[in-house]
Amino acid sequence: MATQVNPPRGMRDFLPVEKRVRDRVLRVIRAAYEHHGFEEIETPVVEDAARLHAGLGGDNEKLAFAVMRRGLEVDDLRAAAAPLELADLGLRFDLTVPLARFIATHRSSLPPVFRAIQIAPVWRAERPQRGRYRQFMQCDIDIAGEPGITAELELLAATGDALTRLGIPDAFIRINDRRILFAALDHAGIAPELHEAALITVDKLDKIGPAGVAAELAERGVDGERLLATLEAIRAGESTGAGGTLHGFDAAALEPVRELLAANAGIRLEFDPTLVRGMGYYTGPIFEIAHPDLPFSIGGGGRYDGMVGRFLGRELPAVGISLGFERLVDLVSLPEEEAGETVALLVDKEVEPTRAIAIKRDLVAAGQTVRMQRRTKNVTALLEQLAASGATHFAFVRPGDTAATLEVKPID
Structure with missing residues (x-):
């Protein structure tokens, strides 16, 4: 398994x-x-x-x-x-x-x-x-x-x-x-002990619609239609500049x-x-x-x-x-940030690890961002993968190379 x-x-x-x-x-x-x-x-x-x-x-x-x-x-x-x-x-x-x-x-x-x-x-x-x-x-x-x-x-x-x-x-x-x-709950005559339960149902308005809210409130013993009518009257009153005219509603809220x-x-x-x-x-x-x-x-x-x-x-x-x-x-679709060069070192298998690390360390000390990969037969596919991950340049590392002798090229 x-x-x-x-x-x-x-x-x-x-x-x-x-x-x-x-x-x-x-x-x-x-x-x-x-x-x-x-x-x-x-x-x-x-x-x-x-x-x-x-x-x-x-x-x-x-x-x-x-x-x-x-x-x-x-x-x-x-x-x-x-x-x-x-x-x-x-x-x-x-x-x-x-x-x-x-x-x-x-x-x-x-x-x-x-x-x-x-x-x-x-x-x-x-x-x-x-x-x-x-x-x-x-x-x-x-x-x-x-x-x-x-x-x-x-x-x-x-x-x-x-x-x-x-x-x-x-x-x-x-x-x-x-x-x-x-204040709307009070205006609709809903008992204080039912306030939080009623609000939980009203919070579902965008999911189950006014009819669903009214039905669920009715199951809780709440006059859902009156409550929804109160809320819509408040909305209409504010949009027309007549807010607070709803009879019995505490307009200070x-x-x-x-x-x-x-x-x-x-x-x-x-x-x-x-x-x-x-x-x-x-x-x-x-x-x-x-x-x-x-x-x-x-x-x-x-x-x-x-x-x-x-x-x-x-x-x-x-x-x-x-x-x-x-x-x-x-x-969000943000523009790409300006980034410095990232050099991918493609290291031949004959290169000693200590030499490869020394080259990488020298390039990093000079301010470069460096990634190191073993060179593969399909270099094109490897470069495509490196470019997709943010590498901008590459260099082959062969036996005897140093940081000064590398030929760094852009990834096309």
């Missing part, structure tokens, strides 16, 4: 040419964020299991990979009532929970308003499918310590700049506010979104009162990055004022936004 050599389901290998593209996109994103005053941090890939399952991550907590405690015995396995009793750590499922813990840990060393970049992989036990992986990269920027819309506007401006640099100027951001959603819509955010904003975002930790404005030619979002985020306080022991406002890197990297 053949040994399985594919990576685990939902995880991927990247060839050198693919890795170069990914790194180039990341460099563009990172540069945009740094120019807007954000600073990069790094956190461990694992966090305490109790922290990852503290009710901060919404449905993503169910997708967390657990790390079993060391030294478990058979009796421990038998005695456990639930699998999580056997785990003390877990792989991070996003970068927001680790950031909240990081800020609480290092608050005394951070400025009053801290602007963070996190670009790192996360893991979720998803059902793998096109565009959905079990290991994927997240590109987050967050601002902690600023309660006003200045923070949202900074995030939106940096995001718009990054997307423009990536060659995606047509992207726009759908915005809503959790307070609008809860609309003010933060109105402020954002009236400001120059550096990227087009579109109000969507049906936008939910699945994470239960959001407390204010929420965002979803969209593109007119794509049926899916390419990022999102929102304000989560209560999360850091869970770890810090006092309230600290925070808001963040994340680019969907795995979708962006397939969408």
Whole structure:
């Protein structure tokens, strides 16, 4: 029976040419964020299991990979009532929970308003499918310590700049506010204990449509048609300038979104009162990055004022936004970067290894990028392969050659 050599389901290998593209996109994103005053941090890939399952991550907590405690015995396995009793750590499922813990840990060393970049992989036990992986990269920027819309506007401006640099100027951001959603739920007469369940269903609107949402809400004992009608009335009222005229609706919930819509955010904003975002930790404005030619979002985020306080022991406002890197990297077509020469040394089999390495070392010391390969019979195929991997020049290395005597030629 053949040994399985594919990576685990939902995880991927990247060839050198693919890795170069990914790194180039990341460099563009990172540069945009740094120019807007954000600073990069790094956190461990694992966090305490109790922290990852503290009710901060919404449905993503169910997708967390657990790390079993060391030294478990058979009796421990038998005695456990639930699998999580056997785990003390877990792989991070996003970068927001680790950031909240990081800020609480290092608050005394951070400025009053801290602007963070996190670009790192996360893991979720998803059902793998096109565009959905079990290991994927997240590109987050967050601002902690600023309660006003200045923070949202900074995030939106940096995001718009990054997307423009990536060659995606047509992207726009759908915005809503959790307070609008809860005001709509109250207006529709939905009991507070059903609010979160109702929002989970509304979040499926783009997948199952209004009829499907209304039917699922009815199963939960919620008047779905009334709720959807309320949300559409809010949308219509804002688009006609008559927002807040809906009888019995708390129009004050609309003010933060109105402020954002009236400001120059550096990227087009579109109000969507049906936008939910699945994470239960959001407390204010929420965002979803969209593109007119794509049926899916390419990022999102929102304000989560209560999360850091869970770890810090006092309230600290925070808001963040994340680019969907795995979708962006397939969408982006950046111009090739100017690169220096990469010389491929095609070494005859008669050449002593010590001589070949000495030639390579001399060329590297002179500033060259060098790759070394044994010369094969089919030199044409070898050169084609080397060119595809980024080599620009080549030289045959024969017995007696030195770095000074090589005849370096371009790969045509």
